[in-house]
Amino acid sequence: MNKIQAKISGVSGYVPDYVLTNHELEQLVDTTDEWISTRTGIKERRILKGEGQGTSVIGIESVKQLLEKTNTNPVDIDLLICATTTPDYQFPATANLIADAIGAKNAFGYDLQAACSGFIFALATGSQYIETGKYKKVVVVGADKMSSIIDYEDRSTCVIFGDGGGAVLLEPTQEDTGIIDSILRSDGAGAKHLHMKAGGSSRPANHATIDAREHFVYQEGSVVFKFAVTQMAAVAKEIMENNQLEGNDITYLVPHQANKRIIDATARTMGISNDKVMLNIDKYGNTTNGTIPLCLWNYEQKLKRDDKLILAAFGGGFTWGSIYLKWAYNS
Numbered sequence: 001m002n003k004i005q006a007k008i009s010g011v012s013g014y015v016p017d018y019v020l021t022n023h024e025l026e027q028l029v030d031t032t033d034e035w036i037s038t039r040t041g042i043k044e045r046r047i048l049k050g051e052g053q054g055t056s057v058i059g060i061e062s063v064k065q066l067l068e069k070t071n072t073n074p075v076d077i078d079l080l081i082c083a084t085t086t087p088d089y090q091f092p093a094t095a096n097l098i099a100d101a102i103g104a105k106n107a108f109g110y111d112l113q114a115a116c117s118g119f120i121f122a123l124a125t126g127s128q129y130i131e132t133g134k135y136k137k138v139v140v141v142g143a144d145k146m147s148s149i150i151d152y153e154d155r156s157t158c159v160i161f162g163d164g165g166g167a168v169l170l171e172p173t174q175e176d177t178g179i180i181d182s183i184l185r186s187d188g189a190g191a192k193h194l195h196m197k198a199g200g201s202s203r204p205a206n207h208a209t210i211d212a213r214e215h216f217v218y219q220e221g222s223v224v225f226k227f228a229v230t231q232m233a234a235v236a237k238e239i240m241e242n243n244q245l246e247g248n249d250i251t252y253l254v255p256h257q258a259n260k261r262i263i264d265a266t267a268r269t270m271g272i273s274n275d276k277v278m279l280n281i282d283k284y285g286n287t288t289n290g291t292i293p294l295c296l297w298n299y300e301q302k303l304k305r306d307d308k309l310i311l312a313a314f315g316g317g318f319t320w321g322s323i324y325l326k327w328a329y330n331s
């Protein structure tokens with residue numbers, strides 16, 4: 001009998017209605033549409049507005065849509081993992097808030113924090129539960145409300161990030177499809193280049209941390225860029241080599257959407273042409289854990305059973321990784 005693998009049997013996405021354009025950012029900070037477009041590829045991003053609206057709102061909308069699309073009864077979900085860097089609270093986990101709101105009464109849930117690589121880490125984690133044979137339905141959410149930790153006075157970060165996310169349903173299959181391989185990496189030495197200085201246990205919130213604007217993303221952009229461009233391409237190339245894949249074998253590269261220049265360099269290293277690269281950075285910017293599920297959701301109609309996808313991401317931590325999967329269904 002073939003071994004059990006985890007297949008993606010549905011994907012969903014959600015972005016808030018409010019569109020923050022480059023032109024609106026020109027009014028907030030010293031920047032231009034031209035700079036943002038040419039340096040990052042971003043034209044606009046979505047912002048979740050309203051009192052008490054956290055990342056769980058994005059997760060709940062995504063999972064509701066996923067259950068409807070896949071005709072899944074919420075009580076049948078075994079596990080819900082939420083990859084997020086902007087949880088609603090330090091505790092409890094955003095996964096639990098989502099599970100409660102959608103009626104997943106029999107599921108256990110937890111959050112996974114690996115910054116921009118979080119969705120890839122969570123997808124690899126979720127697939128392991130399925131492969132044991134014990135779990136039949138695992139929901140993996142990737143969602144962030146980055147606007148809650150962005151300083152709209154800092155032009156080097158506020159132009160990049162946006163809010164949004166998506167979810168996938170994992171189920172077992174014994175056919176040659178689903179998640180085939182993953183490579184996950186992290187290096188805490190990179191923490192100093194991309195982090196949030198306060199609000200955690202080492203530096204709890206107080207008046208001084210707020211006055212010093214330490215509850216926002218701190219990023220040394222060009223340092224992170226150099227690591228991202230090298231490591232994302234290298235890990236994607238490594239997973240291709242491990243699975244005897246050439247550029248022509250790949251149907252789509254599904255890259256984390258941090259910067260169009262990083263994506264282009266990754267595709268070049270992999271020998272993949274531009275038409276085989278999933279892109280939505282122009283519309284949504286960098287939604288951190290949301291970028292990869294949002295890409296899958298946007299391109300779902302174009303995907304066919306047995307299409308070979310390479311997912312790749314790089315993020316704070318540093319963290320990076322890649323997944324090779326075969327798409328399991330025709331839309």
Ligand code: UT7
Nearest residue numbers: 031032035116155156159221222224225228258259314315
């Ligand atoms: O998502 C996970 C991890 N994150 C990433 O992968 C992001 C990686 N980094 C990047 O994408 C890029 O480094 C940025 C988009 C953040 C910045 O682009 P860059 O080409 O690396 O610019 P830079 O930081 O080297 O700055 C170049 C210049 C600076 O001015 P001076 O010092 O040369 O006068 C910046 O102050 O560009 C300036 N600058 C801006 N100018 C206009 C930075 N941000 C802006 C802006 N508008 N929004």
